[in-house]
Amino acid sequence: MNTVTRTFIRTFTRTPLWFALPALALLLLQACGTTNSSDPVSNTESQLVEDLAALGENGVFTLFNLRTGEATTDSTSTNWDIGFRGTTLIFNSGSSGPGQGGVVLLDLPFDDVTLAPSEGYQADSADNYAISTGSGTGWYNYTGEGFPPFAILPRENVTLIIKTANGSNYAKLEILSYYEGNPDPTSDEFVNIQTRSASRYYTFRYVVQQTEDLREF
Amino acid sequence: MEGVHVIASETCATATDRQGMFDLQCDAEDLFSTLQLSQTTPLPVTLHIQSLGYQPEILQGTATYKPGSRTSDAGTWSFQWNASRAITNANLLPNNSPTHKENRDAQPLFIQLRATHYKAGTVVVTATRTQKDLEEVTLPVSVITEREISNSGSTRISEILEEQTGLQLTSDFGTGIQIQGFDADYTLIMLDGEPLIGRIAGTLDLNRISVHDIRQIEIVKGPSSALWGSDALAGVINIITKKKTDPMAADLSVRYGKNNAADLGGTLHINREKASHRLFLNGNRSDGYKLNSTLTGQTVPEFRNGTASYRGTVQISDRLTSTTSLRYFREKLFSETVLQINETQQTEVRTDDTQDDISATQRFLWTPFDQVETSLSWYYSTFSSESILTQIESGEFFERLYFRQTYQKPELQTDIRWSSYHQSTVGFGLIGETLSSQRYPSDPQVSTRFAYAQQSWSPIPGILEFTAGLRFDHHSDYKAQLSPKFSARYRISDRLQLRASAGRGFKAPDFRQLFLDFTNSTAGYTVYGSSTVREGLQQQIERGLIAQIFLAPEQLSEIRAESSWALNSGFDLDITPDFRFRTNLFWNHVTDLIEIAPIARRTTGQSVFTYFNLDEVITRGGEAEIRVLLAESWTVLAGYQFLDARRLIETTKTVQDDEGELIQVTEKRFEPMFNRSAHTGNIRVFYQGIDGWKGALKGTFRGRYGLFDRNANGFADQDEYESASMIWDLSAGKTIRFQTPQRPELTLRTGIDNLLDYTDINQPFYAGRLWYVQLQVRL
Numbered sequence: 001m002n003t004v005t006r007t008f009i010r011t012f013t014r015t016p017l018w019f020a021l022p023a024l025a026l027l028l029l030q031a032c033g034t035t036n037s038s039d040p041v042s043n044t045e046s047q048l049v050e051d052l053a054a055l056g057e058n059g060v061f062t063l064f065n066l067r068t069g070e071a072t073t074d075s076t077s078t079n080w081d082i083g084f085r086g087t088t089l090i091f092n093s094g095s096s097g098p099g100q101g102g103v104v105l106l107d108l109p110f111d112d113v114t115l116a117p118s119e120g121y122q123a124d125s126a127d128n129y130a131i132s133t134g135s136g137t138g139w140y141n142y143t144g145e146g147f148p149p150f151a152i153l154p155r156e157n158v159t160l161i162i163k164t165a166n167g168s169n170y171a172k173l174e175i176l177s178y179y180e181g182n183p184d185p186t187s188d189e190f191v192n193i194q195t196r197s198a199s200r201y202y203t204f205r206y207v208v209q210q211t212e213d214l215r216e217f
Numbered sequence: 218m219e220g221v222h223v224i225a226s227e228t229c230a231t232a233t234d235r236q237g238m239f240d241l242q243c244d245a246e247d248l249f250s251t252l253q254l255s256q257t258t259p260l261p262v263t264l265h266i267q268s269l270g271y272q273p274e275i276l277q278g279t280a281t282y283k284p285g286s287r288t289s290d291a292g293t294w295s296f297q298w299n300a301s302r303a304i305t306n307a308n309l310l311p312n313n314s315p316t317h318k319e320n321r322d323a324q325p326l327f328i329q330l331r332a333t334h335y336k337a338g339t340v341v342v343t344a345t346r347t348q349k350d351l352e353e354v355t356l357p358v359s360v361i362t363e364r365e366i367s368n369s370g371s372t373r374i375s376e377i378l379e380e381q382t383g384l385q386l387t388s389d390f391g392t393g394i395q396i397q398g399f400d401a402d403y404t405l406i407m408l409d410g411e412p413l414i415g416r417i418a419g420t421l422d423l424n425r426i427s428v429h430d431i432r433q434i435e436i437v438k439g440p441s442s443a444l445w446g447s448d449a450l451a452g453v454i455n456i457i458t459k460k461k462t463d464p465m466a467a468d469l470s471v472r473y474g475k476n477n478a479a480d481l482g483g484t485l486h487i488n489r490e491k492a493s494h495r496l497f498l499n500g501n502r503s504d505g506y507k508l509n510s511t512l513t514g515q516t517v518p519e520f521r522n523g524t525a526s527y528r529g530t531v532q533i534s535d536r537l538t539s540t541t542s543l544r545y546f547r548e549k550l551f552s553e554t555v556l557q558i559n560e561t562q563q564t565e566v567r568t569d570d571t572q573d574d575i576s577a578t579q580r581f582l583w584t585p586f587d588q589v590e591t592s593l594s595w596y597y598s599t600f601s602s603e604s605i606l607t608q609i610e611s612g613e614f615f616e617r618l619y620f621r622q623t624y625q626k627p628e629l630q631t632d633i634r635w636s637s638y639h640q641s642t643v644g645f646g647l648i649g650e651t652l653s654s655q656r657y658p659s660d661p662q663v664s665t666r667f668a669y670a671q672q673s674w675s676p677i678p679g680i681l682e683f684t685a686g687l688r689f690d691h692h693s694d695y696k697a698q699l700s701p702k703f704s705a706r707y708r709i710s711d712r713l714q715l716r717a718s719a720g721r722g723f724k725a726p727d728f729r730q731l732f733l734d735f736t737n738s739t740a741g742y743t744v745y746g747s748s749t750v751r752e753g754l755q756q757q758i759e760r761g762l763i764a765q766i767f768l769a770p771e772q773l774s775e776i777r778a779e780s781s782w783a784l785n786s787g788f789d790l791d792i793t794p795d796f797r798f799r800t801n802l803f804w805n806h807v808t809d810l811i812e813i814a815p816i817a818r819r820t821t822g823q824s825v826f827t828y829f830n831l832d833e834v835i836t837r838g839g840e841a842e843i844r845v846l847l848a849e850s851w852t853v854l855a856g857y858q859f860l861d862a863r864r865l866i867e868t869t870k871t872v873q874d875d876e877g878e879l880i881q882v883t884e885k886r887f888e889p890m891f892n893r894s895a896h897t898g899n900i901r902v903f904y905q906g907i908d909g910w911k912g913a914l915k916g917t918f919r920g921r922y923g924l925f926d927r928n929a930n931g932f933a934d935q936d937e938y939e940s941a942s943m944i945w946d947l948s949a950g951k952t953i954r955f956q957t958p959q960r961p962e963l964t965l966r967t968g969i970d971n972l973l974d975y976t977d978i979n980q981p982f983y984a985g986r987l988w989y990v991q992l993q994v995r996l
Contacts, residue, residue, distance in 0.1 A: 115877030
């Protein structure tokens with residue numbers, strides 16, 4: 001198995017103050033001025049994962065824990081949130097795992113999503129994956145004989161909102177590339193199938209809210 | 218000149234006899250009011266003189282009545298005509314008569330008619346199903362004349378169509394034509410008024426038709442289903458073959474060019490008193506060419522084809538003619554491709570394609586009275602295609618694909634010319650079609666019964682005309698169609714004529730959409746036609762292959778033809794007699810476009826598909842053309858089309874409300890379609906000197922167009938456009954005429970197509986720079 005290179009931009013940044021203003025204002029209104037010392041504090045973490053191999057040898061999914069940023073292969077645990085095998089994605093609940101996770105596919109740009117929905121999360125079932133495996137309906141488009149030919153390209157302005165396996169953390173995730181080295185799909189090297197880098201290598205970015213039950217990003 | 222219509226003051230009319238004479242008898246009471254008749258001052262009279270192929274003449278004149286000297290003598294009318302440009306003698310002195318009649322007498326009125334802007338006598342049949350002067354049709358019709366065809370050096374009609382304003386070549390299982398933004402399947406292609414069959418994936422390959430024995434190509438834009446039925450949604454292209462009157466005529470043409478492209482064709486005409494025969498033979502070949510060196514196989518494969526056609530006309534009696542037409546076309550193509558056998562294995566195969574196209578027409582033309590013409594015809598055509606695939610490495614047989622289609626159409630049409638004001642056309646017939654192919658296990662048969670009627674009304678003959686038509690098509694496998702059409706033209710002045718039309722067009726679901734029964738054994742999906750889906754799905758359910766049904770087969774509504782409403786309007790303006798400006802605006806709204814969509818999911822996870830009426834398209838735009846004759850020898854044509862073609866895109870998106878909760882938003886927008894250029898144009902300069910030298914320079918411009926849907930959103934985004942292109946063709950030649958009684962002609966021509974060597978893998982019909990030499994002999 002190829003080595004997985006990961007780059008962490010693990011900057012435990014606090015959400016900028018203005019970001020939380022609407023939520024704060026709402027809280028203030030609801031609380032009618034009373035202060036609540038146990039208000040959860042937002043703790044988001046932005047990460048870029050490069051070239052996560054999802055070769056699917058022997059049908060095995062590459063499982064990834066968004067909370068820790070680590071990959072695993074044991075699907076029976078709640079130690080993973082999202083799994084990759086070829087173009088297929090799985091999430092830790094339903095037919096795929098023992099967890100309380102789920103996923104929502106939002107037709108919104110990554111940066112525009114500031115709040116995870118409270119409900120509507122889909123779980124994998126025996127008949128259907130929560131994220132459809134077809135071109136144009138799930139996370140990618142297949143170009144067929146078009147340009148660049150026979151390529152799997154992530155759909156634009158699509159963001160996955162993931163509920164983690166413990167059922168209480170939320171993450172937003174955007175897949176950037178399906179090819180090793182995150183190549184520019186319009187480059188000559190990529191357009192020519194002979195020189196194109198290997199597929200089934202995911203590059204994606206995500207933001208996870210480490211504070212449980214808080215839906216803000 | 219015979220058959221020239223002469224109408225006085227729009228109320229009384231006659232036509233010239235064989236000697237070109239006319240005798241117009243009118244009652245004075247018809248021409249003038251009682252009040253006018255009581256006066257002795259000159260009264261205004263107008264004479265309209267019109268004939269096919271000539272500019273109508275309008276004579277303004279005055280009539281003065283001199284009472285007779287005796288009471289029994291009714292007096293004398295004297296006429297004075299304003300001598301306009303074409304009138305050499307404009308005096309008419311009728312004699313007196315007791316009933317106040319005009320009479321041709323003392324001095325005849327000489328009238329010389331001027332030919333209209335196009336070549337004199339350009340008569341078209343496609344617009345109205347009757348012979349009609351190009352200048353007098355109510356629809357936007359353009360004509361490519363024999364002279365233009367022979368001057369272009371082209372061998373196949375696709376080459377000549379590509380140069381025309383508003384026509385764009387497309388490449389999809391053959392070379393087709395895009396009109397007003399519609400794909401090739403939406404234009405009806407006819408040869409002498411009978412539809413050509415053998416469309417592959419909707420495209421009728423225009424390279425199948427040689428230009429050699431063509432007299433003219435008529436192009437009607439806008440829907441003409443009211444006359445021609447299915448497929449005439451974007452327009453109609455009718456290819457009219459040559460007719461000669463000489464006792465004997467023959468021509469021969471040889472052409473050779475790059476890629477070993479050779480063409481040899483000849484026509485023989487024999488005309489006897491009661492019978493005439495025409496025989497045409499053509500052979501055409503090319504090595505093909507390759508535009509992309511990295512792929513296996515050629516862009517355009519090596520091919521050779523041959524055409525043989527015969528037409529015989531026998532005059533059975535003065536009023537009955539029989540015409541028999543036969544045509545045979547065969548083409549062989551040789552290509553090499555890489556085939557994917559399954560996910561890991563691929564193999565190189567050689568494909569030998571053979572296409573055979575046979576058609577036969579028997580037509581009787583009966584003229585029981587001068588004003589009535591009845592045509593009884595039987596058209597039979599068959600198209601077959603066979604592909605034999607052989608593995609190159611092992612030489613083993615791989616696969617045989619076949620396809621055979623037959624088409625039969627008996628039809629009866631009657632035209633009645635009631636008067637100069639009214640003309641009717643009625644007709645009915647039956648179409649039977651069969652198909653056999655490995656993808657259609659049922660060997661489907663379909664039939665259509667149709668009837669149509671058309672009425673033309675000219676309140677002011679030559680000036681104002683209205684035409685209304687209606688056609689009914691009853692088909693065995695889809696909903697019946699009623700196609701109306703209204704059109705009008707108004708000649709405002711000698712120089713300006715307006716046209717407008719509104720009508721409906723339709724395209725029948727094709728065999729694939731009706732009868733397909735295809736399971737892809739490697740991928741595991743199934744596609745059914747609308748007539749095979751119920752039974753097919755039921756069988757799969759019984760065999761336990763279906764996991765989920767999205768739409769119960771009994772809930773499926775009967776499939777409808779794709780149909781449109783369209784408006785066309787434009788004008789012809791003769792800025793000078795040698796400078797014409799012509800324009801047409803169009804708007805088409807198409808609904809019920811047939812698309813493939815899943816109806817069920819198999820246990821394997823793959824889908825079962827069938828065809829639904831789903832899509833909606835609007836195309837609109839306008840075209841303008843100028844045609845200038847310069848100093849007898851030069852003709853300059855320039856054309857431009859603006860096109861805005863949009864498809865209805867319905868998207869359901871999952872987005873968030875203010876609280877972050879999920880909401881579904883459905884958006885309906887009309888978005889740009891692929892392979893449509895907003896701007897296209899052409900410029901063509903022809904030289905034809907009296908010394909026999911001739912030349913042509915032609916430029917065809919294609920503006921940027923959406924090429925491929927990279928993000929699969931169904932429409933052309935700004936970054937999905939291919940850049941504009943311009944193709945230049947140049948040719949020069951010399952004609953030598955021999956001074957023997959037969960006046961034979963010899964023309965030697967050489968030319969370069971695609972002078973600047975433009976190539977684009979997405980437009981395979983542009984082969985790169987090509988040279989050729991051509992020799993034509995006319996006896």
